[in-house]
Amino acid sequence: MGVKKKTTIGGQALFEGILMRGPNKTSMVVRKPNGELEIKEDTTKTISSKSKFFRLPFIRGVVSLLDSLHLGVNAIVYSTSFYEDEEEEEPGFLEKNFGDKAESIGTGISIFISLALSVLIFFFIPTIVTSFFKKFIESTILLNLIEGFIRIIIFLAYIYLVSKMEDMRRIFMYHGAEHKSIHCYENGDELTVENVRKCSRLHRRCGTSFIFTVMIVSILVLSFFGWPNPFIRLLTRLLALPIIAGISYEINRLLGRSDSAIAEILSAPGLLIQKLGTVKEPTDDMIEVAIVALEEVIPENKDDDIW
Numbered sequence: 001m002g003v004k005k006k007t008t009i010g011g012q013a014l015f016e017g018i019l020m021r022g023p024n025k026t027s028m029v030v031r032k033p034n035g036e037l038e039i040k041e042d043t044t045k046t047i048s049s050k051s052k053f054f055r056l057p058f059i060r061g062v063v064s065l066l067d068s069l070h071l072g073v074n075a076i077v078y079s080t081s082f083y084e085d086e087e088e089e090e091p092g093f094l095e096k097n098f099g100d101k102a103e104s105i106g107t108g109i110s111i112f113i114s115l116a117l118s119v120l121i122f123f124f125i126p127t128i129v130t131s132f133f134k135k136f137i138e139s140t141i142l143l144n145l146i147e148g149f150i151r152i153i154i155f156l157a158y159i160y161l162v163s164k165m166e167d168m169r170r171i172f173m174y175h176g177a178e179h180k181s182i183h184c185y186e187n188g189d190e191l192t193v194e195n196v197r198k199c200s201r202l203h204r205r206c207g208t209s210f211i212f213t214v215m216i217v218s219i220l221v222l223s224f225f226g227w228p229n230p231f232i233r234l235l236t237r238l239l240a241l242p243i244i245a246g247i248s249y250e251i252n253r254l255l256g257r258s259d260s261a262i263a264e265i266l267s268a269p270g271l272l273i274q275k276l277g278t279v280k281e282p283t284d285d286m287i288e289v290a291i292v293a294l295e296e297v298i299p300e301n302k303d304d305d306i307w
Contacts, residue, residue: 006257006307007186009297010205011290012072013174014079015167018290020178021071022297023304029293030079037289038082041296061249062242068207073110121158122215123237126150131230140227148219155215159208159277169280176201177282177290185298191291193284201279202271204263205256205307208278209270213248221247257307 012019017030021044028040047063048054054063130147137143162168183199184191218237221244225236255263282290299305 004188005186007182007305008307009182009185009294009305011178011182011293012068012075012207013171013178014075015083015171016174017079018174018178018293019071019075020290020293020297022299024299025297026071027293027296028075028078029289029296030082031285031289032082037292039292039296040078044297057250058243058246061246064249065245069111069114073114077110119238121154122151124234126154127233127237128230134227141223143227144223145219147222148215151218152212152215155211156273156277159273163277163280172278172280173282174286174289176279177286178293179203179206179279180282180287181290181294185294191295193287193291196287196291197284201281202274204267204271205252206270206274206279208274209255209267210248210252212270212273213251214244217248217251218244 009020009022011021014028014030016032017028017038019028020026024044026042026044030038030040032038046067048060048067054060126147129150130143133143133146137146163172177196179201180196180199181191182203184196187199189195218240221240222237225233225240227233228236251266255267
């Protein structure tokens with residue numbers, strides 16, 4: 001048993017692979033159809049590294065979310081490229097019209113569509129459904145609570161449904177491998193399949209827990225905006241998103257640092273969602289991918305990644 005610590009290294013499950021981001025390097029490791037591992041390594045580039053302003057409390061949460069979205073979409077596109085139909089060699093619309101810029105434009109479109117769908121599903125639909133209760137309820141606080149409850153129900157239903165898809169289940173298994181390997185590293189143990197296998201697949205600093213925190217924080221923040229007409233209501237929710245993301249990031253950051261009983265209690269709902277939906281037990285070959293991805297980004301100076 002080595003020295004325990006909390007690391008800033010984080011990851012993301014990909015299609016048959018794992019992304020790991022450390023303080024200095026980022027790696028993507030994908031198991032190709034022939035069973036070989038494809039390893040792609042790059043220096044870690046973040047928006048927050050460009051200015052101290054982007055590292056200020058609450059601001060850093062929004063910046064981190066944008067960074068994660070951009071990196072995550074690129075990584076998923078990269079991982080799926082190894083499994084595309086080889087017969088589809090005809091250049092697409094973007095390649096024909098934008099050449100070398102096609103990939104960047106495609107990523108931007110993917111991020112926009114993802115954000116638009118998220119707003120539609122988790123903000124527009126709940127607020128419209130809650131509007132039907134306005135005939136019977138005058139309290140704006142209660143209406144916002146009902147809206148938040150509907151948002152959480154939609155989120156849980158979404159997690160449940162996607163977890164039943166075979167491809168998503170495998171991604172969730174890689175998610176488990178990512179968590180287990182980071183736990184093993186934080187425990188100070190040697191990164192072997194046997195050691196990683198023993199570790200918990202759940203992690204308090206997981207993105208799933210962050211999203212659930214966003215759901216709860218949104219209920220509190222949006223309660224201050226009353227219950228105006230649907231257009232103003234949707235507009236206020238969009239404008240409040242950076243505030244909600246910033247607060248949620250700081251809460252998750254505090255919970256991730258603390259080992260107190262209060263932190264354990266507050267982290268429990270997010271961990272439960274991980275257990276029931278987004279994080280599954282991985283196979284040994286998935287753990288191998290996680291170990292390779294993690295080893296690529298561990299800094300030479302062991303203090304560089306302390307949380």
